[in-house]
Amino acid sequence: MVRLKQLEQDIQQHLRRYRASISTIDFSFKSLKKVTKPKAEANIANAQKHKTAERHRRKRISRQFDMLRTILPNLIKMDKASVLGETVRQVRELKNRVKEMKGASNGSLECVLPGELNSLSFGFSEKDGNLVKATFSCDDRPELIADLTREIRKVSGTIVRAEMVFIGGRNKSVLWIKGFSGNERMGMLKRALKMAIDIPKKNWNPRFNI
Template sequence: MQMRSAPSYFSKQIGFHQRYRIDPVNSIYRKNFCRPKSTAEAKVLAAKKHSESERRRRMRINSQYTALRKILPNLIKMDKASVLAETVRQVRELKKVVADTEAACRGSGSECVIPSGVNKLSLEKCEGKQEGLVKATFSCEDRPGLILDMIRELRSGKGRVVRAEMVTVGGRTKSVLWVKGLGAGSEGIVCLKKALNKVIVDRPSII
């Protein structure tokens, strides 16, 4: 009996698969995983995906209702309709308080310390004893890290803050900065405006 060497044996086995184009692994994979799904299977899969997305959506909605139930004062009924009604009433009441306060400030001639309901920025050059300073006033959403972002952007430009005032009401912040060292031209003011806009407009709050 003639013994065949190992290399010759394996080469013939490999050649057998190559000659007849047999690939057991690939054929099994194609048969079980790559076969086209029937219409019924596709509908079942789509229904499962839709059901899962709806479940996640209901969880998010319920979590927001839970948060409202915790923060709304004097809430008697806990059903969703009552929670929404009380939320609307509270928002309207707060907006009326803000409008009355702003009107009172305008009537007295003093500057309003309540943050504006929209993001906005104003710059003005100071005169008299404060000549050489630029007063920057802006309102934006309050968020963690707001002061650090503001300091980082201001350090990247010209000028330095010599005085700052901040008021936070209802999740919004109003800041007044007095900046020195911007120079006599408009280049420094333009740089200051760009830096503050990055903090106010380009980085909205994260809920």
Template structure:
């Protein structure tokens, strides 16, 4: 009897152990399947693109780059159409040919200007304005009472009017006047007669003109807008 009860208890323990082991195995299998599904799911997102997809993407990028390049070229042609003077035809071939012609003319002009400046006896005799402000006054030896005034400075509205007022205040009268403007700068040569005060008057005129030519451009004034 005792042996029978002991055998029943052993069988119950064995059954409990077997059931718990089965649950553990099932849970492990379930977790394994879930983990496998997760790995497969992640792997599907990181799968490399096919050759067709790669070629399609490269073609799209190339097409977009080509579109941007054409837009830049068309924009540059539009700028040339606005800048070139007396342009009759607007097609690209005409615009390009006219641009080449204008550049060649400008190069020739620059060469001519450089030759003129090199041929001058000194820098101050160059007929074109320099980069720095300059002012000189000298008596003309062959003409009694005639003063030659030469100055270079930034070109701006009202410059000549201010110079004229300064000369009138010194009783001076302009008998000859030359002006060259290039690149936003101007060079002016004036022959003035009738200055009062002799040499002292020339010194006073120099001081007054220096104030005029060194006067800064007003903040609201754009040299580019004035030139155009």
């Protein structure tokens, strides 16, 4: 009888311990869920932000490549690798031209650097008298080449060569243009170029410095 009572007490004690263990496990599981859920939501939010930022970055790069496609002369292939390769080649060529012009002007860069005020002058190519040589300084802006090309095409002209220097938000350009002869045609070209270079620039960062 005593042993039976003792056995009953032992069973009751084990049941209490079991219930306590179950309660502890249940509490720990609920606490884990409370901690895990906000963390998972934060991870999802961070992943979404990263995805959005990456999408904006790709769009920005695509816009920059589109801009390069419009300003690079004699560009044949339009894929990104070709555009980037031609950009590097043009920059190197431009730097070499600056060195050559600096040497020819006894170390002075005044003749090749953009002026503080807008200016426009005309002449004829020494190698080809049928080409008009237009030299100008103006504010630099992303749409400059597109504006120049559009205005020159309006008066049936074609840019066959261009040299440009961009420094501190200013531009110095030399264009060789075909399709013009006579005072009347030259007057049309002058008005077309002034239309392009006198457009006010919007707020933006300069492209690059040499």
